[in-house]
Amino acid sequence: MLDVHSHRQEIQKMTDVDLIDLKMSARNVQVHYGDTHAIKDVDIDIEAKCVTAFIGPSGCGKSTFLRCLNRMNDTIDICRVTGDILLDDENIYDKRVDPVQLRAKVGMVFQKPNPFPKSIYDNIAYGPRIHGLARNKAELDDIVEKSLRRGAIWNEVKDRLHAPGTGLSGGQQQRLCIARAIATQPEVLLMDEPCSALDPIATAQVEELIDELRQEYSVVIVTHSMQQAARVSQKTAFFHLGNLVEFGETSKIFTNPEDPRTESYITGRIG
Amino acid sequence: MTDASLHTPEPRKKSSLMTVNARTKSRNASETRFRMYGIAAVAAGVFFLVVLLTAILSNGVGAFQQTFITVEVFLDPAKLDKKGGREIENIKKVSTFGYTPLVQQALFDAVEANGIETPLTKRKDMKALISASAAAQVRDYVIANPEQIGETVSFRVLASSRVDGYFKDRVTRTSVARDKNIKPVHLDLVDGLQAAGVIKKQFNIDFIVGADASESRAEQAGMGVSILGSLFMMLVVLGLSLPIGVATSIYLEEFAPQNRWTDVIEVNISNLAAVPSIVFGILGLAVFIQFAHLPQSAPLVGGLVLTLMTLPTIIISTRASLKSVPPSIRDAALGIGASKMQAVFHHVLPLAMPGILTGTIIGVAQALGETAPLLLIGMVGYIATNYPDGIGAGFLDPNSAMPAQIYEWAKRADPAYYERAWGGIIILLVFLLTMNIIAIILRRRFERRW
Ligand SMILES: Nc1ncnc2c1ncn2[C@@H]1O[C@H](COP(=O)(O)OP(=O)(O)OP(=O)(O)O)[C@@H](O)[C@H]1O
Numbered sequence: 087m088l089d090v091h092s093h094r095q096e097i098q099k100m101t102d103v104d105l106i107d108l109k110m111s112a113r114n115v116q117v118h119y120g121d122t123h124a125i126k127d128v129d130i131d132i133e134a135k136c137v138t139a140f141i142g143p144s145g146c147g148k149s150t151f152l153r154c155l156n157r158m159n160d161t162i163d164i165c166r167v168t169g170d171i172l173l174d175d176e177n178i179y180d181k182r183v184d185p186v187q188l189r190a191k192v193g194m195v196f197q198k199p200n201p202f203p204k205s206i207y208d209n210i211a212y213g214p215r216i217h218g219l220a221r222n223k224a225e226l227d228d229i230v231e232k233s234l235r236r237g238a239i240w241n242e243v244k245d246r247l248h249a250p251g252t253g254l255s256g257g258q259q260q261r262l263c264i265a266r267a268i269a270t271q272p273e274v275l276l277m278d279e280p281c282s283a284l285d286p287i288a289t290a291q292v293e294e295l296i297d298e299l300r301q302e303y304s305v306v307i308v309t310h311s312m313q314q315a316a317r318v319s320q321k322t323a324f325f326h327l328g329n330l331v332e333f334g335e336t337s338k339i340f341t342n343p344e345d346p347r348t349e350s351y352i353t354g355r356i357g
Numbered sequence: 358m359t360d361a362s363l364h365t366p367e368p369r370k371k372s373s374l375m376t377v378n379a380r381t382k383s384r385n386a387s388e389t390r391f392r393m394y395g396i397a398a399v400a401a402g403v404f405f406l407v408v409l410l411t412a413i414l415s416n417g418v419g420a421f422q423q424t425f426i427t428v429e430v431f432l433d434p435a436k437l438d439k440k441g442g443r444e445i446e447n448i449k450k451v452s453t454f455g456y457t458p459l460v461q462q463a464l465f466d467a468v469e470a471n472g473i474e475t476p477l478t479k480r481k482d483m484k485a486l487i488s489a490s491a492a493a494q495v496r497d498y499v500i501a502n503p504e505q506i507g508e509t510v511s512f513r514v515l516a517s518s519r520v521d522g523y524f525k526d527r528v529t530r531t532s533v534a535r536d537k538n539i540k541p542v543h544l545d546l547v548d549g550l551q552a553a554g555v556i557k558k559q560f561n562i563d564f565i566v567g568a569d570a571s572e573s574r575a576e577q578a579g580m581g582v583s584i585l586g587s588l589f590m591m592l593v594v595l596g597l598s599l600p601i602g603v604a605t606s607i608y609l610e611e612f613a614p615q616n617r618w619t620d621v622i623e624v625n626i627s628n629l630a631a632v633p634s635i636v637f638g639i640l641g642l643a644v645f646i647q648f649a650h651l652p653q654s655a656p657l658v659g660g661l662v663l664t665l666m667t668l669p670t671i672i673i674s675t676r677a678s679l680k681s682v683p684p685s686i687r688d689a690a691l692g693i694g695a696s697k698m699q700a701v702f703h704h705v706l707p708l709a710m711p712g713i714l715t716g717t718i719i720g721v722a723q724a725l726g727e728t729a730p731l732l733l734i735g736m737v738g739y740i741a742t743n744y745p746d747g748i749g750a751g752f753l754d755p756n757s758a759m760p761a762q763i764y765e766w767a768k769r770a771d772p773a774y775y776e777r778a779w780g781g782i783i784i785l786l787v788f789l790l791t792m793n794i795i796a797i798i799l800r801r802r803f804e805r806r807w
């Protein structure tokens with residue numbers, strides 16, 4: 087534990103910011119897919135109660151890095167991750183850490199809506215059930231309703247909770263998936279291009295939702311839309327060819343980027 | 358920029374949509390040709406299917422009907438219970454030979470009573486008409502009801518297979534000319550008895566539920582016991598290959614690391630599916646009978662051998678259906694903190710279920726129709742004359758199986774057995790059809806859960 091604390095202090099010194107509430111921090115993270123070096127030496131800090139956006143051209147490793155944060159990369163045989171990623175000062179790549187337990191704390195919403203082919207109710211109730219978050223049916227009903235309300239989809243589905251989740255529209259499905267992710271009460275929510283399949287109205291709803299989630303969670307969102315990153319995030323990280331090129335306040339990245347590569351990307355010259 | 362204009366292709370010639378150009382014409386022609394091939398192929402398939410079904414039905418339906426003689430047998434106490442007193446021990450001492458004359462006499466009396474003209478004057482002349490099983494049938498009745506001795510009881514006994522053949526046009530007056538068992542005069546008598554209603558062709562339930570009979574009693578043989586043998590084998594096959602196959606597939610597909618060992622196992626499983634079934638038969642002989650000393654000809658051993666044969670089929674189809682479940686479902690489950698096992702059992706397996714069930718039922722159906730491996734473990738040629746008594750005996754007592762029984766009948770010399778072989782095939786097909794229908798119903802059931 088000692089060296090973890092000293093590590094953290096070191097981080098604080100390095101980032102030269104005091105009194106920030108760090109939720110996750112990554113140091114020297116390298117990811118290899120077989121021989122492909124997909125993430126090269128990335129250091130980043132994810133603050134609590136803050137939305138962090140990952141932007142960058144296609145194939146630069148945004149999804150890969152995001153998946154490191156809840157160890158979803160463990161499911162890919164050829165993927166090798168090195169370096170340290172801390173969640174509340176604990177290294178999530180420690181041998182003692184069970185990724186299953188980690189993923190209950192660090193939830194994930196995928197690019198393509200992927201509801202279970204079960205009822206809307208069961209989609210939401212599944213996580214709380216396996217984690218034992220509800221003691222009885224009434225509590226479970228309560229969790230389901232709250233999650234659906236927070237997912238901004240309650241009004242649309244409250245009359246058909248037992249209809250299949252796969253029968254919803256794409257945007258509704260994505261909000262269902264978000265509701266499903268928050269039903270397990272994670273501390274960090276990872277979202278990989280959650281709006282890429284949505285129309286502008288559903289996108290606006292999801293963005294509103296993200297803004298609301300910020301009250302309690304850390305949210306990390308991968309997006310291809312500069313406008314979206316500018317609208318919803320407080321921090322933005324720009325990835326390019328597996329490197330973290332620039333990371334800082336969103337307003338600063340978009341108005342006054344330091345790196346020329348960042349500038350050309352946000353002005354539309356690379357990517 | 359000026360360079361580029363040099364390479365601009367010639368502008369396309371204006372053409373009307375109303376005339377079909379040569380390219381489109383040849384494209385359409387080739388499509389039409391392809392459709393013709395397709396239709397021809399389907400037609401050929403349907404034609405062969407129709408030929409097959411008509412052949413099976415026309416040859417086999419006869420087996421479900423049998424010629425019966427109704428006779429009033431006087432259960433003569435002087436012959437059946439010489440000592441009197443109706444003691445069961447004494448009654449059992451009289452063998453079927455003691456009953457044969459009674460049955461023959463009864464038919465002889467019936468001939469006289471109906472006033473049928475015949476040159477046959479002796480009771481023994483009736484032998485050619487009556488199945489050898491009749492005496493045993495009467496004896497069984499008497500042993501079960503000793504108090505009936507001294508009465509006249511009506512029996513419906515089997516006609517001999519020659520008479521049955523005469524009813525089914527298998528035996529004719531010309532064909533019996535050289536036959537030692539029956540003479541044209543007998544056939545004349547049969548005509549008379551038929552007119553009098555003593556001899557009739559009727560539905561024969563014993564063909565479906567009865568046991569096999571000896572070579573000379575084709576009229577008595579039935580599929581029942583071998584159906585039971587097949588059933589017990591299928592229980593073994595299902596009980597072993599479904600859990601083993603599904604567990605293997607889940608492990609290989611969802612948990613095993615991708616390395617050289619799993620590759621080797623994979624290749625081996627695919628190859629096993631193509632191994633001729635007789636190889637499994639000799640393996641079963643060596644391992645289960647010679648090494649493990651399990652009883653010969655037992656459905657248990659047959660089931661084990663067929664399990665070996667069915668496993669690859671089940672594993673391959675189960676893996677295919679596990680693979681077809683979209684990975685996004687696994688990600689979804691893992692992403693909210695389900696363990697791998699929970700993801701598989703709560704989400705992947707239910708979605709793969711229809712495929713698994715179909716594969717299993719196809720595998721089991723294949724096993725049901727398999728004969729070759731049974732040759733080697735002694736389940737072919739065995740004449741099962743009795744039902745096994747009890748479940749344990751059902752697994753361990755020597756028995757046959759449906760396809761083995763059919764093969765056995767087809768081999769026998771008496772043409773009466775030829776018809777029974779076809780009839781047996783109808784029963785086998787009915788079983789296979791039933792299994793397929795069950796597969797379809799189960800699939801529908803599971804698919805409705807989206
Ligand atoms: N499962 C995998 N196996 C092998 N290589 C992979 C795998 N997933 C990603 N990669 C490689 O890693 C690199 C980064 O991919 P990643 O999916 O993280 O990009 P991305 O930034 O999310 O792109 P996009 O914006 O298109 O989603 C790419 O070069 C890709 O080819």
Ligand SMILES: [Mg+2]
Nearest residue numbers: 148149150278
């Ligand atoms: Mg991506």
